[in-house]
Amino acid sequence: MGHREDLLEGAKRCLLEKGFVRTTARDIVKESGTNLASIGYHYGSKDKLLADAYVSLVEGVSDAFDAGERATTGTEPGSVERFQEVWSNVISTMRQPGSLWHLSMEIVVMGDRLPEVRDHLARAQREGARGIIPMFMGGMEEDVPDETVDTLGKFYMTLMMGLIAQWTFDPPSATTADELTAGLRRVIEAASKSQEA
Known part of the structure; x- marks a missing residue:
């Protein structure tokens, strides 16, 4: 590995x-065995390096729950069963001691103090919204249109942020995949009754 990769790790x-x-x-x-000048040379600033490191960590975790989703029993994309299965995989990453998601809450809280980092992570979050859609709906990330990212992707990311907050604040009372799915079923049922009326 070169200095850039050593710094990131x-x-x-x-x-x-x-x-x-x-x-x-x-x-x-x-930790990296490099030197201070390498940070500025390769990343511009310590904060930009940390932002890139955070994005890399999130990608690694999302690969883990995406891999878990692919290894499932073959639930139908877009189904309530798929919704429950994917959230179960995501939540399992939140249960782990020293979860990366605790770090996510720290970054959310301090975002205003580091606008450059916030802007970098906001762009990464948008791509995260694009990437999460295929886990639930099937298909390929590169085929997801911007309008879907701005609706369905943001919906899933809002649920993700709420779960991260709950699992960080009080894991014993945090929402489970079963509870989240039961809530979704109630919303679907209420919406169906409203359309029938």
């Missing part, structure tokens, strides 16, 4: 151990 380890705010440039250098 070191920053990922620092984020998981110390979080965003408490990680210093010196921590990253020590």
Whole structure:
């Protein structure tokens, strides 16, 4: 690996151990075996490096629950059963000690203090919204139109952020995939009755 990759891997380890705010440039250098000048050269700033490291960590976790979804019993894309299955896979990543999702809440709270980082992560979140849709609906990420990202993708990301907040704040009372699915069934039932009336 070169310095760029070493820095990214070191920053990922620092984020998981110390979080965003408490990680210093010196921590990253020590963890990566590089030097301070490498951060500016390869990433521009420590905060940009940490933002890239965070995105890389999220991609790794999303690969894990996406792989779990592909390994399921073959539920129908777009079905309520698929909805429950995918959220069950996602929530399983939130149950793990030292979950990356705790770090997500730290970043949400401090976003206004680091507008450059916030803007970078907002762009990544939009692509996350595009990437989450195929897990529920089938198809390929590159085929998801912007209008679907702005509706269905944002719907799923809103549920994700709510779950992250709940699982970070109080795991014993946080919503389960079964409860989330039961709520969805009630919404569908109420909407069906409304259309019949």
